[in-house]
Amino acid sequence: MNQWRRRSLDVGVDELHELAASYFALGHRLALVAGHDDGDALRIVYVFTSGAPDERHELVVRLDAQHPTVSSLSDLSFSASRFERELHDNFGIEPLNHPFLRPLVRHQHWPEEWHPLRRDAGAMPEHVRDATPYPFIQVRGSGVYEIPVGPVHAGLIEPGHFRFSVVGETILKMTARLWYVHRGIERMFQGVEAQSGVEIAQRISGDSALAHSLAYCMAIEEARGLEVADDTRILRSLLLEMERLYNHVGDVGALCNDVSYGVANARALVVRERLLRLNEAVTGHRLLRGSVGVGNTRVRTLPSDRELSQIAEVFEDVVSLALSNSVVVDRFEGTAALSPRDAAAIGTVGVVARASGLRFDAREAHPFVADGFTPVVHETGDVMARFNQRVEEFRVSLDMVRRLAQSVKNLDAGSSPNGSPGRSGVGIVEGWRGVVVHRVEMDSSGRVSRARTIDPSFFNWPALSIALSDTIVPDFPLANKSFNLSYAGNDL
Amino acid sequence: MSATTTTLYGVAATLVQVVLLGLGGPLLVGVMAKVKARAEGRVGAPVVQPLRDLRKLLTKERLHARHASVVLPLAPMVILASTVVAGAISPLVSTHPLLGSSADILVIVYLLLTGSAAAALAGLDAGTAFGGMGSSRAMTIGALAEPALLVAVIALSIQSGTSNLPSIMSSTLTHPDWVFGPSRLLALGALLIVVIAETGRIPVDNPATHLELTMVHEAMILEYAGPELALFSLGEAMRLGLLFSLVANLFLPWGIMTDHTLLSLLLGTVALVAKTLLVALGVALIEVRSAKLRLFRLPELLAGGFVLSVLAVVTGLVTR
Numbered sequence: 031m032n033q034w035r036r037r038s039l040d041v042g043v044d045e046l047h048e049l050a051a052s053y054f055a056l057g058h059r060l061a062l063v064a065g066h067d068d069g070d071a072l073r074i075v076y077v078f079t080s081g082a083p084d085e086r087h088e089l090v091v092r093l094d095a096q097h098p099t100v101s102s103l104s105d106l107s108f109s110a111s112r113f114e115r116e117l118h119d120n121f122g123i124e125p126l127n128h129p130f131l132r133p134l135v136r137h138q139h140w141p142e143e144w145h146p147l148r149r150d151a152g153a154m155p156e157h158v159r160d161a162t163p164y165p166f167i168q169v170r171g172s173g174v175y176e177i178p179v180g181p182v183h184a185g186l187i188e189p190g191h192f193r194f195s196v197v198g199e200t201i202l203k204m205t206a207r208l209w210y211v212h213r214g215i216e217r218m219f220q221g222v223e224a225q226s227g228v229e230i231a232q233r234i235s236g237d238s239a240l241a242h243s244l245a246y247c248m249a250i251e252e253a254r255g256l257e258v259a260d261d262t263r264i265l266r267s268l269l270l271e272m273e274r275l276y277n278h279v280g281d282v283g284a285l286c287n288d289v290s291y292g293v294a295n296a297r298a299l300v301v302r303e304r305l306l307r308l309n310e311a312v313t314g315h316r317l318l319r320g321s322v323g324v325g326n327t328r329v330r331t332l333p334s335d336r337e338l339s340q341i342a343e344v345f346e347d348v349v350s351l352a353l354s355n356s357v358v359v360d361r362f363e364g365t366a367a368l369s370p371r372d373a374a375a376i377g378t379v380g381v382v383a384r385a386s387g388l389r390f391d392a393r394e395a396h397p398f399v400a401d402g403f404t405p406v407v408h409e410t411g412d413v414m415a416r417f418n419q420r421v422e423e424f425r426v427s428l429d430m431v432r433r434l435a436q437s438v439k440n441l442d443a444g445s446s447p448n449g450s451p452g453r454s455g456v457g458i459v460e461g462w463r464g465v466v467v468h469r470v471e472m473d474s475s476g477r478v479s480r481a482r483t484i485d486p487s488f489f490n491w492p493a494l495s496i497a498l499s500d501t502i503v504p505d506f507p508l509a510n511k512s513f514n515l516s517y518a519g520n521d522l
Numbered sequence: 523m524s525a526t527t528t529t530l531y532g533v534a535a536t537l538v539q540v541v542l543l544g545l546g547g548p549l550l551v552g553v554m555a556k557v558k559a560r561a562e563g564r565v566g567a568p569v570v571q572p573l574r575d576l577r578k579l580l581t582k583e584r585l586h587a588r589h590a591s592v593v594l595p596l597a598p599m600v601i602l603a604s605t606v607v608a609g610a611i612s613p614l615v616s617t618h619p620l621l622g623s624s625a626d627i628l629v630i631v632y633l634l635l636t637g638s639a640a641a642a643l644a645g646l647d648a649g650t651a652f653g654g655m656g657s658s659r660a661m662t663i664g665a666l667a668e669p670a671l672l673v674a675v676i677a678l679s680i681q682s683g684t685s686n687l688p689s690i691m692s693s694t695l696t697h698p699d700w701v702f703g704p705s706r707l708l709a710l711g712a713l714l715i716v717v718i719a720e721t722g723r724i725p726v727d728n729p730a731t732h733l734e735l736t737m738v739h740e741a742m743i744l745e746y747a748g749p750e751l752a753l754f755s756l757g758e759a760m761r762l763g764l765l766f767s768l769v770a771n772l773f774l775p776w777g778i779m780t781d782h783t784l785l786s787l788l789l790g791t792v793a794l795v796a797k798t799l800l801v802a803l804g805v806a807l808i809e810v811r812s813a814k815l816r817l818f819r820l821p822e823l824l825a826g827g828f829v830l831s832v833l834a835v836v837t838g839l840v841t842r
Contacts, residue, residue, distance in 0.1 A: 184732040292562050358813045360815075502816075502817060502818060505816065506735050
C-alpha cells in the first residue's frame with residue numbers, strides 16, 4: 031500500500047543550506063528535525079515532506095562532537111529556527127547566524143552547559159538557584175503595562191506562563207513561555223523494546239494517545255520492514271477519527287463555555303461522554319489507549335451505526351444552540367484572526383492552519399488507507415473559523431467512522447514482513463490537532479535507540495501570539511481555547 | 523396608635539430586613555447557581571452552599587498579601603456596613619422602617635456606590651495585575667451604569683413627587699396603575715440592566731469563571747482569603763439581595779407592611795421573599811439564555827439602559 035519511499039541523503043555541513051533551500055522551493059515542509067549523539071560525532075536529520083504525492087526526504091549532517099556548529103536554516107523557515115533552538119538546548123549544537131538564539135526547552139533553572147540528550151549528560155543535575163530570569167522583550171511607552179499570567183492557572187489546565195504587554199485592554203504583545211512539563215520523554219524511549227515504546231508514546235499528550243502511538247508504531251514498522259494488513263489500516267484510521275470526534279466536540283463546548291454560555295457546553299459534554307463510552311466499548315479504554323500496537327491493532331467491537339446517528343443528532347443540536355445565540359456569534363467573529371499569510375509563514379498545521387485557509391492535512395498528503403480524502407478549509411482564521419472548522423471536521427469524521435466500520439472484516443488482522451528491515455522509520459499521522467510525526471532509530475538488537483516526536487503544538491504555539499495582535503485581554507482565553515494546543519506534547 | 527408602637531414596629535421591620543438580607547443574600551446566590559445548574563442538566567450544589575462557604579471561610583486564618591495596606595482588611599467592612607445601612611433604611615419589609623425618613627433614593631444609591639468604590643480600592647491594594655485589571659473594569663462599568671441608575675431613579679420620583687424611597691413605595695400602593703404605566707416599565711428595564719451590571723452577572727460578568735483574564739468582579743477579590751473573604755462575599759451577596767428586593771418592591775409593591783401589626787410584619791416578610799425570589803429567577807434565566815458580552819460591547823448595553831431611563835423620565839413627565 032505504501033507508495034512512498036523515504037530517501038536519505040548524507041550531506042556536508044556546507045551543502046545543507048543550499049539543499050534545504052531547494053526543498054523549500056519545491057514546496058516541501060520541514061516536518062521534523064532530530065539530533066543524535068553517536069558518541070564520536072553528532073548527527074542531525076532533517077525530514078522534509080510533501081504531499082500528495084507522498085514524498086519524504088531526509089538530509090543528514092554529521093558534526094564534530096567537540097565543537098558542533100551548523101549553518102542555520104532560520105532564514106528559510108521559522109519552524110527551522112525553533113528546531114535549532116531545541117537542538118541548541120538539548121545537544122549544545124550551535125546554529126551559526128541564528129537571529130534569536132534564546133533558550134527554548136531549557137528552563138532558567140537548568141544549568142546552562144547541561145545538554146540532556148548528549149550521551150555524557152548523566153542524571154539531572156541540581157537546579158541553579160539564582161538563575162537569570164528569561165529575557166522577555168519589554169514594550170515601553172506611556173500607559174503600557176505588563177500582565178504576567180501563570181504558569182499555575184485557576185482552572186484544570188496545563189501550566190504555561192503568558193506575558194502580556196497591554197495598553198488599556200488591547201494586547202500589544204504576548205509571549206508564551208512554556209516548557210513547564212518536561213518529562214524527558216525522548217530519553218525514556220532510548221533502549222526500550224519497540225512494543226513497550228507504545229506505552230510511552232500514548233502518554234506524550236493524553237488527548238492524542240492514539241495519534242502519537244499510531245505515528246510511533248508506523249515508524250517502528252517501517253524500520254522493521256513490516257507491512258500491516260488492510261484491515262489493520264482501516265481500524266487505525268477509524269480509531270484516529272474517533273479520537274478526533276471526542277476532542278473536537280470537547281472544544282466546541284469549551285469555546286461556548288469561555289463566552290459563559292454554559293448550557294451549550296453542558297450539552298457538548300454529554301456528547302463527549304457518549305463518545306468516551308463508545309471509545310471504551312470499542313477499545314477497552316476511554317482515551318483509546320492500548321489498541322494500537324507494533325504490527326497490529328485490536329478492537330473489541332465496532333461502533334454501531336445507531337449510536338453514531340444519535341451522537342450526530344445531539345451534536346447538531348449543540349451547534350445550532352451555540353450559533354443561534356447572537357452574543358456567541360459576536361464573540362467568535364473577527365476575534366484573534368490569523369491571516370493565511372501569517373499562518374503559512376509561521377508554518378502552522380492542523381485545525382489552526384486549515385481555519386486560516388491552508389490546505390494541509392496528512393490524511394490527504396500522507397494517506398495510509400486507500401480512500402481519497404479532501405480536507406475542509408476555512409478562510410477567515412478567526413475564532414469562528416476555528417469553531418466551524420471543528421464542527422465540519424466532526425461531521426466528516428463521523429461519516430468516516432461509519433463508513434470504515436462497515437468495511438472492516440477482521441478485528442485483529444496484524445501484519446506481515448515485507449522487504450528488508452532498515453534501521454530507521456518515520457510515521458506521519460493527522461491527529462485531531464494536526465500532523466503528528468515520529469522518527470525512530472533501532473539498534474542491532476531491535477531496541478529503540480532514538481525516538482524523536484513532533485506534536486503539532488510545536489508548530490502552532492507561535493501563531494497564537496501573532497493572532498492576538500489587536501485582541502483585547504478578556505478575549506485571550508477564548509483565543510487560546512480556539513487554538514487548544516498541547517503543553518505536554520510541545521514539551522516532551 | 524402610639525408613637526412607641528410605631529417605633530417598635532419600625533425597629534422590628536429593620537431587624538427583619540437586615541437578618542433577611544444577611545441570610546437571604548447568600549441563599550439567592552445559591553438559588554441562582556441551582557437554576558443554572560438545572561438548566562445545564564446538572565444537579566448543582568445545594569442552595570445553602572454559599573452559607574456553608576461563609577461558615578468555612580470564617581473559621582480560617584487571616585492572610586494578607588505582602589504589599590497590602592490597611593485598605594485590604596477595611597474594604598470588606600465598608601462594603602458590609604454600607605450595605606447593612608442601606609438595607610436597614612430601605613422599604614423592603616415595611617414602608618416604615620426605622621430611619622425610613624432619611625432613605626432618600628440618592629442616599630441609597632450612593633451608599634451602594636460606596637461599597638463599589640471600596641471594592642475597587644481593594645482590588646488595587648495588593649498591587650497585582652489582576653486586581654488592578656478588575657478594578658479598572660469595574661469602575662468603567664460602574665461609571666457607565668451610574669447615569670442610567672440615577673436617571674431611572676429620577677423617573678420614579680417624578681411620579682410620586684418625592685425622592686424618599688418609602689414614600690415612593692407608599693404612593694405606588696395608592697396608585698397601582700403606575701406599576702404598569704410606560705414610565706415604570708421603561709425604568710424597570712433600565713434598572714434591571716444596572717442591577718445585572720452592579721451584581722456582576724452574565725452578560726456583563728461571569729461569577730462562575732476560572733479564567734483570570736476575563737474576570738471583573740472576581741479579579742478584585744483574588745487576594746482575599748479567610749474571614750475577610752467571607753465578609754467581602756457576604757457584603758456582595760447582601761448587595762445583590764438588596765438590589766433585587768428593591769427592584770421587586772418598586773415594581774410589585776403589594777404585600778409590603780404599611781400598618782403596625784404582627785400579621786402584616788409576617789406578610790411583608792413572606793411577600794418580600796417571594797418577590798425577590800421571582801427577580802432572582804428572572805435574572806438566572808437571563809443568565810442561562812445569554813452569553814457574556816465582549817467587554818467593549820458593554821458600553822452599548824449600558825447606554826441602552828441609559829436611553830431607557832431617559833425615556834422613562836420623558837414619559838413620566840408627559841403622562842403625569
